[in-house]
Amino acid sequence: MKELTYLEAINQAIDEEMARDKGVVVFGEDVGGDKGGVFGATKGLAAKYGDRRVFNTPIAEAEIAGLATGLGLMGHHAIAEFQFADYILPAVNQILSETTRMRYRTGGDWTAPVVFRTPYGAGVRGGLYHSQATDKIFLGQPGLRVVTPSTVYDAKGMLKSAIRSEDPVLFYEHKRLYRMIKAEIPEEEYLVPIDKAHVIREGEDLTVISYGLTLQYVLKSVADLAETEGIDAEVIDLRSLYPLDKETLIKSASKTGKVLLVTEDNLESNVMSEVAATIAESALFDLDAPITRLAAPNTPTVAYAANLEKEFLVSEEKVRQAILDLAQF
Amino acid sequence: MEKLKATGLSKKEIVEAYRMIKLGRVLDERLWQLTRIGKSSFIISGQGSEVGQVAMALPFQHKEDMFLPYYRDMVASMIWGMSTKDILLGSLGKQEDPSSHGRQMPNHYGSVEHNIVSFGSTVTTQYPLATGVAYSAILNEKDYVTLVTTGEGSAAEGDFHEALNFAGIKKLPIVFVVENNEYAISTPVEDEFSGKKLADHALAYHIKGDRIDGRDFAATYLAFKEAADYARSGKGPVLIELMVDRMTAHSSDDDQSIYRSDDELKALRDNDVIPVFEKQLIEEGYLTEKELDDILKEVTDEVNQATDEAEQSPDPDVSELYKHVYAHTEGGR
Numbered sequence: 180m181k182e183l184t185y186l187e188a189i190n191q192a193i194d195e196e197m198a199r200d201k202g203v204v205v206f207g208e209d210v211g212g213d214k215g216g217v218f219g220a221t222k223g224l225a226a227k228y229g230d231r232r233v234f235n236t237p238i239a240e241a242e243i244a245g246l247a248t249g250l251g252l253m254g255h256h257a258i259a260e261f262q263f264a265d266y267i268l269p270a271v272n273q274i275l276s277e278t279t280r281m282r283y284r285t286g287g288d289w290t291a292p293v294v295f296r297t298p299y300g301a302g303v304r305g306g307l308y309h310s311q312a313t314d315k316i317f318l319g320q321p322g323l324r325v326v327t328p329s330t331v332y333d334a335k336g337m338l339k340s341a342i343r344s345e346d347p348v349l350f351y352e353h354k355r356l357y358r359m360i361k362a363e364i365p366e367e368e369y370l371v372p373i374d375k376a377h378v379i380r381e382g383e384d385l386t387v388i389s390y391g392l393t394l395q396y397v398l399k400s401v402a403d404l405a406e407t408e409g410i411d412a413e414v415i416d417l418r419s420l421y422p423l424d425k426e427t428l429i430k431s432a433s434k435t436g437k438v439l440l441v442t443e444d445n446l447e448s449n450v451m452s453e454v455a456a457t458i459a460e461s462a463l464f465d466l467d468a469p470i471t472r473l474a475a476p477n478t479p480t481v482a483y484a485a486n487l488e489k490e491f492l493v494s495e496e497k498v499r500q501a502i503l504d505l506a507q508f
Numbered sequence: 509m510e511k512l513k514a515t516g517l518s519k520k521e522i523v524e525a526y527r528m529i530k531l532g533r534v535l536d537e538r539l540w541q542l543t544r545i546g547k548s549s550f551i552i553s554g555q556g557s558e559v560g561q562v563a564m565a566l567p568f569q570h571k572e573d574m575f576l577p578y579y580r581d582m583v584a585s586m587i588w589g590m591s592t593k594d595i596l597l598g599s600l601g602k603q604e605d606p607s608s609h610g611r612q613m614p615n616h617y618g619s620v621e622h623n624i625v626s627f628g629s630t631v632t633t634q635y636p637l638a639t640g641v642a643y644s645a646i647l648n649e650k651d652y653v654t655l656v657t658t659g660e661g662s663a664a665e666g667d668f669h670e671a672l673n674f675a676g677i678k679k680l681p682i683v684f685v686v687e688n689n690e691y692a693i694s695t696p697v698e699d700e701f702s703g704k705k706l707a708d709h710a711l712a713y714h715i716k717g718d719r720i721d722g723r724d725f726a727a728t729y730l731a732f733k734e735a736a737d738y739a740r741s742g743k744g745p746v747l748i749e750l751m752v753d754r755m756t757a758h759s760s761d762d763d764q765s766i767y768r769s770d771d772e773l774k775a776l777r778d779n780d781v782i783p784v785f786e787k788q789l790i791e792e793g794y795l796t797e798k799e800l801d802d803i804l805k806e807v808t809d810e811v812n813q814a815t816d817e818a819e820q821s822p823d824p825d826v827s828e829l830y831k832h833v834y835a836h837t838e839g840g841r
Contacts, residue, residue, distance in 0.1 A: 204647065231647060237677065242636045242670035249640015252625060253574075255647060257640070269666070276630040277637055284628065286609030287832040288620040321833045345835035374837075 185334045186357035189220045192338035197228050204232050207260030211235040244273035251291035264299035265308045278347045279323040293347045298354035301481045310481035312444045317349050318421040325421040326373045327351040329394040331362035336371025353391045376424040382413035385437035385505050390417040393441045396495040410506045420450045425457050432458045436467035439505050443493050446474040468508040473501045510726035512792050522794050525562050531807040532558040532583035538811050539599050543760045548599040551760045552615045554580035556753030559781045560722025567733035574641050576625045576634045576656040579615045589622030596818035603824040610824040631662035635671035642682040653739045657685040661692020676713035679744035683735045689754035694767040707749040717747040723781045
């Protein structure tokens with residue numbers, strides 16, 4: 180066992196998969212050379228695997244996506260980095276019109292497995308354009324997988340699975356978690372499925388569903404409230420934002436009868452809207468309380484000033500209060 | 509017009525090239541007929557560009573080289589290996605349609621068997637895609653070349669710039685083509701870009717570029733032979749602006765008499781590239797009037813037979829709708 184940060188786990192996953200499969204190629208803005216990405220996720224890889232397999236691209240997100248997809252068509256497996264999730268927007272046409280629809284529109288004749296990695300998330304004083312979770316743009320697009328790891332263990336295991344997936348995967352990494360969380364993970368190889376939600380903690384009183392940074396708050400609050408208030412909460416990490424692992428979500432909601440959904444995205448039309456609909460559709464008569472949502476306000480995105488950012492973000496205190504309120508409903 | 513002899517092609521090869529051009533025209537007319545009688549619902553036609561398309565596609569190694577066509581490139585796709593029946597299966601939305609198995613609109617060509625990458629309708633997205641296909645040759649240390657086409661209207665998209673810029677940086681083995689028919693649906697070329705020649709864009713990326721008259725078979729053939737050799741030898745990308753005619757409306761849902769004058773349309777018909785090419789073939793001793801008639805009969809028979817076969821081919825089963833969403837799970841339900 181060895182202690183790694185979330186960021187180191189990402190780097191290690193790519194490194195191992197590049198060593199395993201010569202078809203794996205890595206590129207993006209500032210990804211190659213000695214820099215290895217603005218967060219260092221690909222640090223050391225260019226020196227190890229050469230400039231043909233690890234390289235810088237111009238600032239051209241549609242090109243990055245098209246390049247990755249074209250390589251996928253030819254049997255390579257590209258790991259393309261978008262420097263920030265906020266900057267993925269110029270590539271939306273490529274990702275949705277080409278990458279996502281390639282398998283379907285050719286009846287499976289042409290396929291384009293690709294991993295698009297991108298750091299997302301707030302809490303780093305990133306203002307409007309270095310804080311967003313743009314995943315909602317890509318949810319509900321059959322053919323594309325949208326996933327995000329929320330633990331160090333999953334960061335490595337899920338990325339390795341994504342690189343081996345035959346489907347295109349949009350892989351969101353929470354940038355606040357990069358250096359915030361550390362964990363010991365096995366030195367031997369392991370994989371984590373990218374299509375299954377993870378019941379992190381089993382409980383009877385209520386279900387809390389989350390992912391990303393807010394999942395850390397959920398885990399701390401739940402542990403604390405179990406001790407201080409005797410609340411026995413079940414905690415689920417979504418892992419896959421699309422498609423949803425409906426079975427796991429419905430099963431838990433039916434068991435506990437109370438559901439709290441926590442995301443750092445704006446309240447409306449985010450992944451939790453679909454989670455709520457799924458649970459309402461299949462488990463309504465098992466519920467003892469309305470489905471509760473905790474999220475950011477419906478302002479466009481995060482503001483820079485420290486107090487404004489704090490006001491926007493879901494915090495540990497807000498999570499704790501929401502769990503208490505629901506337990507007492 | 510360049511003499512056909514300059515191509516270095518044998519008489520047999522020139523005659524076969526003509527046969528494909530004529531087949532393309534007769535087949536295209538059949539697709540219009542099928543659309544008019546409601547058996548197909550759409551056509552986007554390449555009439556007027558057949559000579560340029562065949563001369564463009566011929567110099568490539570079709571078993572190794574990759575082709576990313578756009579929707580007017582029916583005959584070029586057939587040079588790459590698609591059959592008359594394949595095209596008709598796509599028009600009729602049949603299960604055996606190799607382009608999409610009945611999923612995409614007609615004329616969105618693709619064939620995994622023949623190295624033709626599927627085309628979607630979002631024009632110019634194939635340009636960045638093609639750079640990935642071309643970069644695979646460098647990674648694999650192989651010498652296959654990628655040919656990618658689009659229309660001149662699409663060259664205004666940002667994807668065009670991003671792809672050419674990257675291809676120039678990496679010296680990709682790729683030939684970019686802009687088939688310039690001077691209309692983006694109804695928008696005339698002067699509303700599309702300010703320069704006189706789109707080929708001039710090559711200067712900005714420090715890549716080889718040229719404008720070629722797609723009505724001139726030999727000149728087009730020679731230009732693409734040189735371009736393919738250049739790209740294959742590792743010297744980098746080539747941009748060719750191929751001047752062609754658009755004889756028909758943009759598509760079966762358009763009426764070009766609204767925006768093109770009677771005189772302009774009459775001049776188009778009077779200068780139809782195929783009769784002009786036929787005249788050249790006769791003058792340069794490749795074919796006689798009688799042989800032209802024989803070829804017309806032959807390709808008409810081929811189109812008739814392929815139409816019958818395609819019509820009898822089964823429609824997709826409704827269950828097909830739910831397949832191939834993901835590699836290992838079925839979506840939609």
